[in-house]
Amino acid sequence: MGAEENAGEAPRNRRSWTRTAMLAVAYVVIWVALWHAVDRLNQLAGVNLWVPCAGLTFAILLEYGWRSLPLPLLATLLAGWSHNGFGERWPYSLAASLAPLLGYLIAACILRHRPGGKRPGAWRFDDPRRVAAFLGAVMLGTLFAALAGAPLLQAAGLSPPMLSWLEMVGQEWMGAFIGIVTIAPLALIFIAPLARRFVRKEPLHLLKTVPSVESPSVRLGILQGGVSVMLIVALLWMPLPQWLDQSYPFMTLLLLPVLTWIAATHGVRGTTPTVLLYQLSITMLVMDFTLQELALQYQLAMAVIAASGLLTGAVSQARLVDIGRFRDLAEVSNDILWEFDNHGRLCDLR
Template sequence: MLQTIIRSLILVVVWILLWRIAAVMEYGPHASIWFPPAGLTFAAFLVMSWRAFPAILIAGVVTTFWVSELYGGGTPAKELLTTGVLFGFAHTLPYFLGAWLLRSKLTRLGSYGLASTIMTFLGVAALSSFCAAWLGTEVMISGKLLEADAIWYTWLPWWIGDMSGVIVLSPIFIALMSWRYPQLEHWLGGLSFTVKAGNQSSFLWKLLLILALLSLSLILTSTANKDEAAFSIFFLILPLLWVSYTESPLNTAISLALFSTITAFSVGIFGLMDYAIVYQFAVTIIAASAWFGLTVPTLMAHNELLTRQVSEDGLTKTASREHFMQSADALMNLGKRQNKPLSLIMFDVDEFKKINDSYGHVAGDRALVQVTNIVTSVLRSSDLLGRFGGDEFMILLPESSLQFAEETAERLRMEISRARLEGTNHAFSCSFGVAEVVPDEHIMATIDRADKALLVAKKRGKNCIAREN
């Protein structure tokens, strides 16, 4: 309970502080480049759900009194209180509903729906801020804190400011809060905001590049005082996308927060109010693109994982049957072009069933890994080892005559027979069948001949090598 009260108090104070900062950076009445409290409200509802309500309502009431103070005052306290409560609801309800929608979508998507998560986040940010700005303006007008016709020139910049506040800043607020709520990571749709171990120097260089380019664009605009110069800020999309493609979501959130904060402050410092709308759109569009950019590394990682799963045997990490066939085709074509012989070895662990029956299937699995490790240590890097199925494996040896393949099989047989099943005194052995690839034949024909030779080796008493007839 005490913890909830402390968290709510911190939320009230931070919200009011951010509101004050945004008010300092206003380029028109109720219009700033971005409105950070909107980002905080959205993040708070996403992380804390309805528990964030009291804190944001209180902050809404306090700031309504402050607005009256800033813009002339004169409204009686009772009326201000009603306006404050109404404003609180006008601000919180749209963001609460938006965060609830995103939250329920996230729980359904899991970590594979990052692109969909980001699309929903951007859509929800646009809709929630639209409603919050519209309702907020109406409340301000009915509370006589705004002129009736102000709806037309206040509502639009209010909306864009709120929307960019949510799009640009709520991820950094979610990141800050998720350190206190680690359970968040499960449903952030593959977005992890935890600090990753490792060298951050490349990120710092990228950050410096962003700051340098931003300063250049701002100085250029204040010197030239031309629209064309102001639009140069859109070039910042390149380094920011670079960050999102190559860095963690947390680093992307930090870069966007820093980029947008400096931009918002600079509009006041450099007197760039005339270009405020350019900066507002630049910040929002660049942030939205950077969030989509985050899907690239995630998709690439998924792609890599899937490729590995398809091309690798899950247990022994040797080539899967499908991958072996594909690679064998390429190696056979190369052999044919270079006019070099290729040979194939099929081998099978002897009495493998006994290992399973005596020591269990887990020990059986370990035995298969042990055998393939021994085989890999003997083979050349150009040889291709694949699992045919069960305890049967195949090796394609480029630039190898039948004679060379037999010698290799003999070395493998010796090495394997020296090994003992981990933690036991159980000795292994394998039987081998060897065949040479005939130019233009299908790999399955060679496999068939090597397999027949393997059967012969088994019939001869196992732990030996047989060559094709």
């Protein structure tokens, strides 16, 4: 009997390894394709606002730890080699490409083995304290990456000549931070559960990695989407670069109230795609007209939108989950002692 079980286990293990290899290849291909797309957009815009590939790197490191480091390492090498072979000063440019990985790995390991906490299986974004720890670790990891990478970029001759060392560190820091805070939650909430089920050969319906309550109405979602689109269109085609003597990049913060509204009704699962939409819209805005000296201001606005959206979404998600639990308790105890209204408040004691 044991021999038969072992004989049946071997094909299952082979299928699991085959599916894992397929996911690994898909990850590297997507990483390299995204890198080339962003590089092309940066050439058109003239500035490097954010690094989406950093989000893919941090997501897989946070999900699987140091064992997954070869995948972003291979993707980085392939992207640099396919672009220009890392240039004439390839030792410096190669080191500048690989140095940020150490900062991301340290930050991911801190989150996976944080003091006083349990090692997370699937990282969740429904706890404000966890999200605050995530933002803090990402900020420190990206700062380390910027401090390590900026001198190497200057030595490789790849730094913009008009930027000082401090300005270059600031732009590299903000770009990596925006990329991780925007892309990593999306990948961990929506993609990682599907990848785990694909490896286990289970149905590929989206698991609720983040607890949710009943969905808001479709009309509310349409209204929120319409308001977002109108604000984005207004920002893209606004005739004047300044309003009320305020710097134009910070006018993008007008999107924050709508983002807070979406977070309050949809939680973190609705906030993360909205943040991505806003970041892409700001990138399009920069492609229309942007001076190099305004790039850091745009980055600050994008960082505020990404961080506040993720934190607000976590707070709202925790509140929505608590309301859902109160509703479940009300259904069980309605006929015993008390009852609650639709907002989870005690309305009658018997």
